[in-house]
Amino acid sequence: MPTDDMTARPTTSREDGLAAEVRTLLRTGLPIRLAAGPRLLxxxxxxxxxxxxxxxxxxxxxxxxxxxxxxxxxxxTGLAEASRLLFGAEAATSGATLTARRQAAADASGYEVHHFRKRIEPKLIDLVAWQLRRDSDTFMARHATAPELRAATRPLVLPADVFAWEAVEHQHALARLWGAVYLLRAELLTTARLASMDAPATETDAAATRALWRHALVLAAAAEYRAAYGAALLDRAGDTDLGPDQIAAYAGWTPPLSPAADLILVRLADPDGSLADFTARLDAARGGSELTADWRRALSGRDRDTDPNTLPAAAPEGSTP
Amino acid sequence: MSLEDLLAPTTEPRRYVVTGGPSAGKEAVLAELHARGVPASEDEPAREIYRRHRDRLGRHLQVADRRAYSRDVLAAFVAEYCDHKAGLRFYNRGIPDGYGWDAFFGLGPYPDLEEATRIYRYDAVFVLDPLDDFDSEDDLVFAQEREIRRVHELIVQGYYDAGYRPIFVPADEPGRRVDFILAQLPVPST
Structure with a gap:
């Protein structure tokens, strides 16, 4: 007879209602119907x-x-077979009534069926709930983190494996995106410092323009990621909302722009181009000068009398020269 | 039935999948099978197909390119399945792996994959549990663990969806993993 000592498991699952939903699910067993509990789903x-x-x-x-x-x-492991029979994971009990599944599980584990129902079954339910919770806990938390960098101790040698190639491509796209975000952050910080120090307007404006250039490159990197992998990060785990556009916003506050202005900036952004190229092309685009001026005012704090979230951003519709 | 019986070319074909997420130690297990004279895939068909698609596009695969790539990989897996006529053989991934890979890249299942999964059935599926130390296997340290973990779980999910009950092979050194796998044979068809 297997041991029924399963007292070492945490009680978290019971407390958060997960075990109760597993108990409900057990009534119909596997295969699972649509009506599974919201905590489980x-x-x-x-x-x-x-x-x-x-x-x-x-x-x-x-x-x-x-x-x-x-x-x-x-x-x-001593109760593994009994658990599969109880939940209907074995062909012998799949789709059977709970009474029949319980009887089969009790027989397989060597317990009298009433003892099994009263003493063993609740512990199995807790154990399954705990395992489900533990599985979910191993997925990463819901926040964006830049790719972790580690000290290299040897040259990078990839195995000849499709996933290794795919992983490299994905990490390349992520590194470009995060790299662009950090470069934008650097310019936003500088602009804020200059504004705080009452630096000459020419200096603050120049910093704000560099920030606009970097912002355009962030938008372009996010668009590149979306084209390759879609609107959500591949490694987002359970967070279905996290996408390249959200990461782009991690650099810091930037003046809100219209979708049309975003499109223009993406079109003008050239990762291999210079700041001078960018500003020249933006000035030549219809509405580009106004967009730059609005952006500078908002970032330098010269618009502080107005709510920055309602800043009327320029929406240039002109094409690139 | 002994391993020798299973290996005899006169017996009915038996097909076993070795799969798992990246860094699960699959290559080492397949190499160990080869070293013991057990028939197993020589290569992973997806590699050449990936190279071909990338060369044709001149860039990385984008969302819109992935269905065509997935279909080519499926065709290669089906061909590899059909080429095997007798005795036992281990496969480097199987047709239902397509569910997991497609899901990772945001694609749903498509009719050809579902039909192939229904028609071409393997006798058993061995899922290699991820190795604890990614550094020990290769240099994929930059592919964050959550990414690797998600691919692994989606692949496992794909086999359950396809009606298989995978056999999990604990993380261990390749020789012991192969001992474990061979000790399970013959596994009855699902």
Whole structure:
């Protein structure tokens, strides 16, 4: 007879209601229907596995697979088979009533069925809920972090593997995006310092113009990422909202621009070009001078009497020269 | 049925998938299988296809290019499946891997993949658990762990979706992993 000592597990799952939803799910067992609980469907591990996280049926399929995996990996190996029978993960009990599944699980584990229901089943439910929570916890937290850099101890040698190539391409796009964000941040900080120090307007304006150039390059890098990988970050885990545009905003506050102005800036941004090239082309574009002037005023604080969030940004519609 | 029986070219074909996310140690396991004389994939078809697509485009694959790439990879996997006529063989990834890879790049399943998954069935699927130390396997340290983890989980999910019950191979040195895999044989068809 297997040990039923499973008291070492944390009680978090019970407290947050996850175990209650697992208990409810157990009534119908596997395969999972659409009516699974919101806490279960909202688990980061489920969201990350779902092909379409906004589609409830896709979430249910992801939960189904995750639950089967956790049952296959049950921490208490002595009760692994009983757990699969109980939840209907085995062909023998798939789709069966809870009574039939419970009887099969009790038989397989060598317990009398009433003892199993009262003593073993609740602990199994807690254990499964705990494993589901632990799985989700291993996915990263919901915030954007730049690629972590580490001290290199040897030359970079890639295995001849498609994922290695894909990973390099993706990291390349991410590095370009984050690199552009940090360069913009540097210019925004400088502009703020100059404004704070009451520097001559020419100096502050020059810094603000460099910030505008860097902002255009951030927009271009975000557009490049979107074209390659879509509107959401590939490594976003459960955070379905995080995309290149959100990362672009991490540099700091920038004056709000109209979508048309954004498009113009993206078109003018050339990662291999210079600041002089950019400003010349922007000045030549229709509305470009006004856009630059508005941007400078907003960043230098000369518009502080007005709410910066309602700044009427220029929306140049002219084409590039 | 012994391993020798399974290896005999007169027996019915048995097909086993070795899969897992990046840095799971797949190459080392396949190399160990080769060293023991167990038939296994020599290469991963996706590599050449990836090179071909990239050369044709002159740049990295974008969202709009991925379906065509995925179809070519599927065709290669189906051809590799059909080429095997007798005895046992291990495959470097299988047809349902397509679900996981496509999902990672934001694509949903498409009819050809679903049909191939239904028709071409493997006898068992071995999923290599990720190795704890990414540095020990290769230089993919810059591919953040969450990215690798997500691909791994999506691949596993794809096999469950396809009706398989994967056998998880614990992280260990290649020889012991192959011992573990061979000890499971023959696995009944799912």
């Amino acid at each position: 909202g688990l980061r591990g489920v969201q990350a596995r779902a092909r379409r996280p906004d589609d409830p049926s896709s979430l249910a399929r992801a939960l189904d697979g995750l639950l089967r995996e956790q049952l296959d990996r049950l921490e208490n």
